Amino acid sequence: MKIEHEEIRKMFYDKCADKRLKITPQRSLIFDELSKATDHPTADAIYKRVRKTLSNISFDTVYRTLLSFTEIGIVNLVEGTGEQKRFEPNLHQHHHFRCIKCHTIYDFENDAYNDIAVPKAVQKQGVIINKRVVLEGICSKCKGK
Amino acid sequence: MKIEHEEIRKMFYDKCADKRLKITPQRSLIFDELSKATDHPTADAIYKRVRKTLSNISFDTVYRTLLSFTEIGIVNLVEGTGEQKRFEPNLHQHHHFRCIKCHTIYDFENDAYNDIAVPKAVQKQGVIINKRVVLEGICSKCKGK
DNA sequence: TTGACAAATAGGAATGATTACTATATAGTA
DNA sequence: TACTATATAGTAATCATTCCTATTTGTCAA
Ligand SMILES: [Mn+2]
Ligand SMILES: [Mn+2]
Ligand SMILES: [Zn+2]
Ligand SMILES: [Zn+2]
Numbered sequence: 007m008k009i010e011h012e013e014i015r016k017m018f019y020d021k022c023a024d025k026r027l028k029i030t031p032q033r034s035l036i037f038d039e040l041s042k043a044t045d046h047p048t049a050d051a052i053y054k055r056v057r058k059t060l061s062n063i064s065f066d067t068v069y070r071t072l073l074s075f076t077e078i079g080i081v082n083l084v085e086g087t088g089e090q091k092r093f094e095p096n097l098h099q100h101h102h103f104r105c106i107k108c109h110t111i112y113d114f115e116n117d118a119y120n121d122i123a124v125p126k127a128v129q130k131q132g133v134i135i136n137k138r139v140v141l142e143g144i145c146s147k148c149k150g151k
Numbered sequence: 152m153k154i155e156h157e158e159i160r161k162m163f164y165d166k167c168a169d170k171r172l173k174i175t176p177q178r179s180l181i182f183d184e185l186s187k188a189t190d191h192p193t194a195d196a197i198y199k200r201v202r203k204t205l206s207n208i209s210f211d212t213v214y215r216t217l218l219s220f221t222e223i224g225i226v227n228l229v230e231g232t233g234e235q236k237r238f239e240p241n242l243h244q245h246h247h248f249r250c251i252k253c254h255t256i257y258d259f260e261n262d263a264y265n266d267i268a269v270p271k272a273v274q275k276q277g278v279i280i281n282k283r284v285v286l287e288g289i290c291s292k293c294k295g296k
Numbered sequence: 297t298t299g300a301c302a303a304a305t306a307g308g309a310a311t312g313a314t315t316a317c318t319a320t321a322t323a324g325t326a
Numbered sequence: 327t328a329c330t331a332t333a334t335a336g337t338a339a340t341c342a343t344t345c346c347t348a349t350t351t352g353t354c355a356a
Contacts, residue, residue: 014242026302026303026353027303027304028302028303028304028351028352028353029352029353030303030304030305030351030352032304032305033304040238040240041240043238043240044241044258045255045256046237046238046239046256047237047238048235048236048237048238048342049235049236049238049342049343050235050342052238062306062307063305063306064305064306064307064308065306065307065343066305066306066307066308066343066344066345067304067305067306069342069343069344070304070305070344071304072236072238075238076238080240081238081239081240081242082238082239082242082281083236083237083238083239084231084236084237084238084239084247084256085230085231085247085283085285086229086230086231086232086234087231087232087234087235087236087237088234088235088236088237088342088343089231089232089233090193090194090195090232090233090312090313090314091193091194091217091228091229091232091233091313091314092191092192092193092228092229092232092233093185093188093191093192093193093194093197093217093220093221093226093227093228093229094191094226094227094228094229095185095186095188095225095226096189097159097226097227102229102230103273103276103277103279105277106280110190111190111191111229112273112276113189114270114272114273116270118267118268119267122263122264122267122284123263124286125259125261127259128248128257128259128286130291131248131257131290131291132248132250132288132289132290132291132293132294133288133289133294134248134286134287134288135251135287135288135289136227136286136287136288137284137285137286137287138230138284138285138286138287139267139282139283139284139285140230140282140283140284140285141269141273141279141281141282141283142279142280142281142282142283143277143278143279143280143281144277144278144280145276145277146275146276146277148277149277149278171324171331171332172332172333173322173323173324173331173332173333174323174324175322175323175332175333175334177333177334178333193313194313194314195313207335207336208334208335209334209335209336209337210314210335210336211314211315211316211334211335211336211337212333212334212335214313214314214315215315215333215334216333233313233314235341235342235343236342236343297356298355298356299354299355299356300353300354300355300356301351301352301353301354302351302352302353302354303350303351303352303353304349304350304351304352305348305349305350305351306347306348306349306350307346307347307348308345308346308347309344309345309346309347310343310344310345310346311342311343311344311345312341312342312343312344313340313341313342313343314339314340314341314342315338315339315340315341316337316338316339316340317336317337317338317339318335318336318337318338319334319335319336320333320334320335320336321332321333321334321335322330322331322332322333322334323330323331323332323333324329324330324331324332325328325329325330326327326328326329
């Protein structure tokens with residue numbers, strides 16, 4: 007996975023150059039820390055990790071940097087996180103199309119999706135209560151700016 | 152869908168009786184408002200709606216009631232909402248198993264899931280950028296209390 | 297290599313969502 | 327009807343996120 011890592015680091019430099027983002031020690035460190043992470047960290051988790059190296063880095067810098075990385079596509083946001091709690095009165099099995107611009111969630115039904123099998127590896131990791139396909143994208147309303 | 156609605160209202164009374172939740176005008180109204188909703192409302196959205204009927208209901212009551220409805224299974228929470236932003240450095244297509252107790256998100260890969268087709272109806276609603284299967288449940292760690 | 301300057305940073309304050317607190321009111325029931 | 331555990335309104339506290347500002351720094355053109 008060394009090549010992979012160099013690739014993504016190159017992407018980091020390229021994207022930063024593209025978007026006129028300066029390569030600072032803070033950004034570089036946050037990028038490295040993210041690359042190591044496998045736990046879908048929160049901003050606060052990353053903050054705690056990078057402080058071991060740069061003890062006076064500010065939380066705001068970490069947070070802002072993570073958001074700018076999200077904007078230039080070096081990382082993604084996990085679906086739904088960072089939004090207010092949203093309540094789901096529709097108890098039938100169904101699926102979601104989420105607009106990443108306006109955060110509208112559209113329900114849809116699909117038998118094929120209902121029937122997907124839970125992989126054995128996942129069955130071992132816990133008990134599944136709910137299966138859902140989440141499609142993310144940009145809805146028609148937001149498409150027209 | 153009238154029968155359906157009576158069914159779910161009966162479930163509301165039954166579950167409330169089960170769990171010793173009193174049927175108050177506030178809960179009843181919030182239940183009715185939820186039943187009508189198709190937009191995955193936030194607590195604040197429900198608060199605005201119910202105030203038209205009960206003008207001095209408090210936000211806290213609405214919020215608390217929605218959470219208690221979630222606990223007794225009358226409504227669900229939309230996946231991920233209400234959590235801190237979580238960053239996803241893994242840019243390969245993959246899927247998630249989320250523990251609803253500890254909120255750990257486990258990645259897994261699955262070719263069959265990668266290959267699911269986007270329904271035509273959804274294609275019309277917008278541009279899909281990301282397809283992901285989200286399995287929710289309780290992980291092994293949380294299973295043992 | 298140097299100087300100018302737009303961009304980025306640290307530190308802290310403001311905002312907004314969520315949760316906690318408490319005195320009063322009320323649903324359920326004997 | 328009267329009792330009592332619950333629920334409520336109103337408000338305060340907490341926590342994540344975003345904003346502000348004085349200062350520092352990376353980049354680039356000379
Ligand atoms: Mn839904
Ligand atoms: Mn993931
Ligand atoms: Zn949209
Ligand atoms: Zn768990």
